[in-house]
Amino acid sequence: MTISTDNEPVALDMSGDPYPFFEYKRKTEPVWRGTIMDHSMAPPEMVPDEEWTLFDYDSVFAAFRNDEVFGSHGYDQTIGLVIGPTILAMHGKQHHDHRSLVAKAFRASALERWEPSVIDPICDALVDEIRDAGQADLVKAVTFEFPTRVTAALLGLPSDDLELFRRLSFDLISISVDIEAGLRASVELHDYFLEQVEQRRRTMTDDIIGDLVAAEIDGEKLTDDAIISFLRLLLPAGLETTYRSSGNLLYLLLTHPDQLRAVQQDRGLIPAAIEEALRYETPLVSVPRTTTRDVVMHGTTIPAGAQVNLCTGSANRDETRWAEPNTFDIHRPRHAHIAFAGGIHMCLGMHLARVETRAMLTSLFDRVTDLELAADDDVGIVGLTFRSPNKLPVTFRPAS
Ligand code: HEM
Numbered sequence: 001m002t003i004s005t006d007n008e009p010v011a012l013d014m015s016g017d018p019y020p021f022f023e024y025k026r027k028t029e030p031v032w033r034g035t036i037m038d039h040s041m042a043p044p045e046m047v048p049d050e051e052w053t054l055f056d057y058d059s060v061f062a063a064f065r066n067d068e069v070f071g072s073h074g075y076d077q078t079i080g081l082v083i084g085p086t087i088l089a090m091h092g093k094q095h096h097d098h099r100s101l102v103a104k105a106f107r108a109s110a111l112e113r114w115e116p117s118v119i120d121p122i123c124d125a126l127v128d129e130i131r132d133a134g135q136a137d138l139v140k141a142v143t144f145e146f147p148t149r150v151t152a153a154l155l156g157l158p159s160d161d162l163e164l165f166r167r168l169s170f171d172l173i174s175i176s177v178d179i180e181a182g183l184r185a186s187v188e189l190h191d192y193f194l195e196q197v198e199q200r201r202r203t204m205t206d207d208i209i210g211d212l213v214a215a216e217i218d219g220e221k222l223t224d225d226a227i228i229s230f231l232r233l234l235l236p237a238g239l240e241t242t243y244r245s246s247g248n249l250l251y252l253l254l255t256h257p258d259q260l261r262a263v264q265q266d267r268g269l270i271p272a273a274i275e276e277a278l279r280y281e282t283p284l285v286s287v288p289r290t291t292t293r294d295v296v297m298h299g300t301t302i303p304a305g306a307q308v309n310l311c312t313g314s315a316n317r318d319e320t321r322w323a324e325p326n327t328f329d330i331h332r333p334r335h336a337h338i339a340f341a342g343g344i345h346m347c348l349g350m351h352l353a354r355v356e357t358r359a360m361l362t363s364l365f366d367r368v369t370d371l372e373l374a375a376d377d378d379v380g381i382v383g384l385t386f387r388s389p390n391k392l393p394v395t396f397r398p399a400s
Helices: 019-028 059-066 073-077 079-083 092-106 108-130 138-143 147-155 159-173 179-202 208-214 224-254 258-265 265-279 349-368
Strands: 031-033 053-055 136-138 287-291 296-297 298-301 309-312 367-373 395-400
Touching: 031 349, 053 059, 053 287, 059 159, 059 296, 059 309, 073 079, 073 287, 079 179, 079 224, 092 208, 092 224, 108 138, 108 147, 108 349, 136 138, 138 147, 138 224, 138 349, 147 159, 147 224, 147 309, 147 349, 159 179, 159 224, 179 208, 179 224, 208 224, 224 265, 224 349, 224 367, 258 265, 265 349, 349 367
Parallel strands: 053 309
Antiparallel strands: 031 053, 136 395, 287 309, 296 298, 367 395
16 A cells, blocks of 8 residues: 655555655655554544654654653553553653663573573474475464564463463454454453462562562562563564564575575674664664654754654664665674664663574574575565564475
């Protein structure tokens, strides 16, 4: 679907390739009164009265850093209605206190422990399941599955519950497509996580739910609802983003065979490939904020109370920061991208996302060879708010 906005000469392609529109906007009107969001499925009460979009890197970066003016409290009226109040919508001391509690589990140093003991074995076992089949849809078999299994393991969920957790996670993150199923999953996840919390109150375990049960702020334990909201947040924030970004990475490597070969031969290139894929095809294309007062950007006044979409997908293609930004090139000189946002809400799980994606790629390259996209005209990266391939049919041979 394409939407022609205000008779612009370049239309916004809502599902295929939004980048020509983003480039046009960066060059002509980087602070724009208008929206890149597709609100066609949203209930009317969730559609903001006034929307703006920031397209260039400097404006998007500045807005993330200025959380006094660009507040995230709008989440209370959107995702917060489904998963409960979370750090995403908090600010000031409350945000700092809650984030500090959970940050420990996601530090790079904590992951050094989880990587060999939990993450690597999960990825190895997963690829072993398809190794001899010679063909697979990597989205179904790998990119959705590895963050689901890693998240379940880090939370300390029993392995018998994996199928239930997979179904509830899938339904919750599909809420924009099926609201009923999403709301049902939210309630079921509440009850399921409550049971897990109560078990740990009786017998403590060494996992993320155990950490949250033991945590205190100013001498007070977290309430059950605060713990459960945080756990539910991990599904859209951690699982969905990782499955989409790893699908983008695999698609980009498979469609750039020279770069795929280079990474297969030199695993030291995996981190650069992960970062370039996050820059080139940012899975979460836009992050919403609400202005707390009037603010001037590029000489244009954005009024208080407006929703402002910080278009990370456009900022990551800014030609003033990257030479030939529309080229996927894992060998390019590195400049930090903004796929993980910035400021106080900068992604808490970015180290985990990197570690688990690297583990997945390593397991795949160690176990299969001659990896190629199967002939299929309908494969590509689609979507606007979230971007990723819906399927990745591939053929391969087991590595000897
Ligand atoms: C490639 C994968 C990922 C991407 C692209 C990504 C992107 C983002 C972005 C853009 C934000 C900022 C949202 C905002 O400011 O409104 C964010 C926040 C967050 N992310 Fe991630 N994320 C990824 C993986 C993960 C993982 C694996 C986890 C944990 C399991 C995680 C947990 C969180 C949490 C808890 C926040 C909220 C932080 C706060 O409000 O202080 N993310 N992420």
